[in-house]
Amino acid sequence: xxxxxxxxxxxxxxxxxxxxxxxxxxxxxxxxxxxxxxxxxxxxxxxxxxxxxxxxxxxxxxxxxxxxxxxxxxxxxxxxxxxxxxxxxxxxxxxxxxxxxxxxxxxxxxxxxxxxxxxxxxxxxxxxxxxxxxxxxxxxxxxxxxxxxxxxxxxxxxxxxxxxxxxxxxxxxxxxxxxxxxxxxxxxxxxxxxxxxxxxxxxxxxxxxxxxxxxxxxxxxxxxxxxxxxxxxxxxxxxxxxxxxxxxxxxxxxxxxxxxxxxxxxxxxxxxxxxxxxxxxxxxxxxxxxxxxxxxxxxxxxxxxxxxxxxxxxxxxxxxxxxxxxxxxxxxxxxxxxxxxxxxxxxxxxxxxxxxxxxxxxxxxxxxxxxxxxxxxxxxxxxxxxxxxxxxxxxxxxxx
Numbered sequence: 001x002x003x004x005x006x007x008x009x010x011x012x013x014x015x016x017x018x019x020x021x022x023x024x025x026x027x028x029x030x031x032x033x034x035x036x037x038x039x040x041x042x043x044x045x046x047x048x049x050x051x052x053x054x055x056x057x058x059x060x061x062x063x064x065x066x067x068x069x070x071x072x073x074x075x076x077x078x079x080x081x082x083x084x085x086x087x088x089x090x091x092x093x094x095x096x097x098x099x100x101x102x103x104x105x106x107x108x109x110x111x112x113x114x115x116x117x118x119x120x121x122x123x124x125x126x127x128x129x130x131x132x133x134x135x136x137x138x139x140x141x142x143x144x145x146x147x148x149x150x151x152x153x154x155x156x157x158x159x160x161x162x163x164x165x166x167x168x169x170x171x172x173x174x175x176x177x178x179x180x181x182x183x184x185x186x187x188x189x190x191x192x193x194x195x196x197x198x199x200x201x202x203x204x205x206x207x208x209x210x211x212x213x214x215x216x217x218x219x220x221x222x223x224x225x226x227x228x229x230x231x232x233x234x235x236x237x238x239x240x241x242x243x244x245x246x247x248x249x250x251x252x253x254x255x256x257x258x259x260x261x262x263x264x265x266x267x268x269x270x271x272x273x274x275x276x277x278x279x280x281x282x283x284x285x286x287x288x289x290x291x292x293x294x295x296x297x298x299x300x301x302x303x304x305x306x307x308x309x310x311x312x313x314x315x316x317x318x319x320x321x322x323x324x325x326x327x328x329x330x331x332x333x334x335x336x337x338x339x340x341x342x343x344x345x346x347x348x349x350x351x352x353x354x355x356x357x358x359x360x361x362x363x364x365x366x367x368x369x370x371x372x373x374x375x376x377x378x379x380x381x382x383x384x385x386x387x388x389x390x391x392x393x394x395x396x397x398x399x400x
Contacts (some may be wrong), residue, residue, distance in 0.1 A: 007027075007031075008029045008053060010026060010053030011066065012051035012066075013050050013051075017048070017399075018041065018049050018395065021041065021394045022050075023394070024331070025053065025391060029053065035054050035375065036055045036064040036068075036376045036377070037054060037064070037070075038052040038053075038064065038282035038283065039051050039068070040282050040285070040371075040377045041371040042293070042370035042371075043290075043295050045291075045295070055068075057217045059357045062213070065214075067281065069201065069203075069210075069214040069215050071277065072279070072359040072374045074354065075275075075351060075361050076169070076276055077202055077334060077353040078184055078285075078334070078352055078362070079174075079190065079204070079285065079353075080200055081209070082288060082299060082301070083274075084120065084186075084333070085305050085309060085333070085334075086194060087189065089301050089302040089304075092176070092180060093179050094173065095117040095387075096115050096117055097116055098113060098115055098116075099113065099171070100114070100379040103149065103174060106148075108149060108150055109151070114164075118158045118335070118339070120168070120331075120332070120334045121163060121313070121316070121331045122236070123158050124157045124332075125157050125160075125162070126148070126151030126153060126167055127150070127165065127251040128167065128247060129163050129167060130146065130150070130151060132256050135267040135268050137272040141185065142184055146149075153232065154247055155318075155323065158316065159321070161329065162247070162322055162324050163323075163324040163329070164251070164253075164275070165251050166251070166275040169272075170275070173186035185205075185206060186274045187204035187274065189201070192218070198288070198291070200280075200284040200285075201280050201281045202285060204277070205271060211260070212258075212266070214399075219378060227316050232380035233380050234327050236391060237382070241253075246324075247375065248324050248326070260356060260357070263276065276355070280399075285361045285372035286307070286371060291366075292370065293370045295367045299388075311332065313330035313339075334353075336383075338350055345362060349366055350366070354382070357377075358374075359373060359374075360372075360373055360383070360385070361390070367399060
């Protein structure tokens with residue numbers, strides 16, 4: 001079944017029992033201002049939703065095609081966490097090992113006791129780089145690593161948590177680079193160990209051979225638009241974001257850019273930002289999560305690691321309040337976990353990663369669901385974008 005959207009170009013397939021998801025996908029264009037996007041769902045290992053539609057450009061002249069890829073911002077974190085989980089399954093390290101065991105320089109300034117588990121739970125106190133970064137700065141792997149190792153924690157590691165929006169991915173990458181016998185970065189490791197063997201088209205660092213026209217343009221926002229839409233954001237977060245000296249601002253606005261959309265520009269898309277510049281096909285993100293929702297073995301993730309991923313998050317002693325986002329959050333092993341105020345999946349075993357602008361992907365092991373959605377018109381919510389949430393709720397309404 002392909003949903004009918006009249007003049008709006010929408011294509012794809014929906015299994016009969018999930019037709020309501022197709023209806024909501026059409027409603028997003030008619031009622032929620034969708035410009036272009038895609039949604040895919042795997043259930044019990046089978047693809048049951050594969051939809052794409054609208055336009056991949058801001059002028060609405062080029063339709064979103066079956067092979068269109070899109071920047072998913074922090075939804076990248078979930079894919080990066082898969083690489084970390086694979087490395088753990090391969091015996092390169094354990095989650096309770098100290099980071100400094102593999103990266104001695106990381107132990108500077110009181111960080112010698114920080115465990116990989118604490119780092120992945122955004123508890124290390126290292127959410128902001130030392131200075132604004134250009135694409136060239138990101139490409140200089142050794143120099144960036146040295147700078148990250150020298151950071152002083154903003155709070156006592158392990159006591160509180162705060163969203164490591166971009167730094168988390170680079171710390172993960174350095175951990176993999178220092179334990180992998182081939183010395184690969186996280187993007188290289190993901191490509192070789194997860195993407196290629198499973199025919200998953202998702203890149204952390206886009207290869208030069210991929211043409212620009214395959215990548216959707218991001219319709220972002222400027223300061224005036226952000227001011228107008230401030231009601232969509234927690235007021236404490238918005239106030240901190242306006243302060244250029246705040247930890248929130250330094251954590252989230254750390255690139256030499258004028259807009260979040262520039263992370264999809266050629267110079268930034270070529271470098272690795274595992275915390276936020278992954279670009280790929282939405283169906284392949286759902287495919288990866290679908291494998292995690294069943295056994296994980298297809299991704300090279302062993303049973304004990306998958307058990308770790310499905311375990312409930314442990315709240316830090318300082319409470320659930322996120323020091324950066326200024327709201328309650330739950331994190332574990334590189335993923336967000338359900339909690340009151342952000343419920344997804346069917347229980348505490350679910351795990352996923354929301355991204356700026358509205359993208360979201362997650363695994364629900366209880367119902368064996370892998371879900372992914374991403375648009376190219378950025379919304380303003382930190383999570384629970386109305387377009388994404390409507391699709392997610394429709395999926396669960398369709399389950400027996």
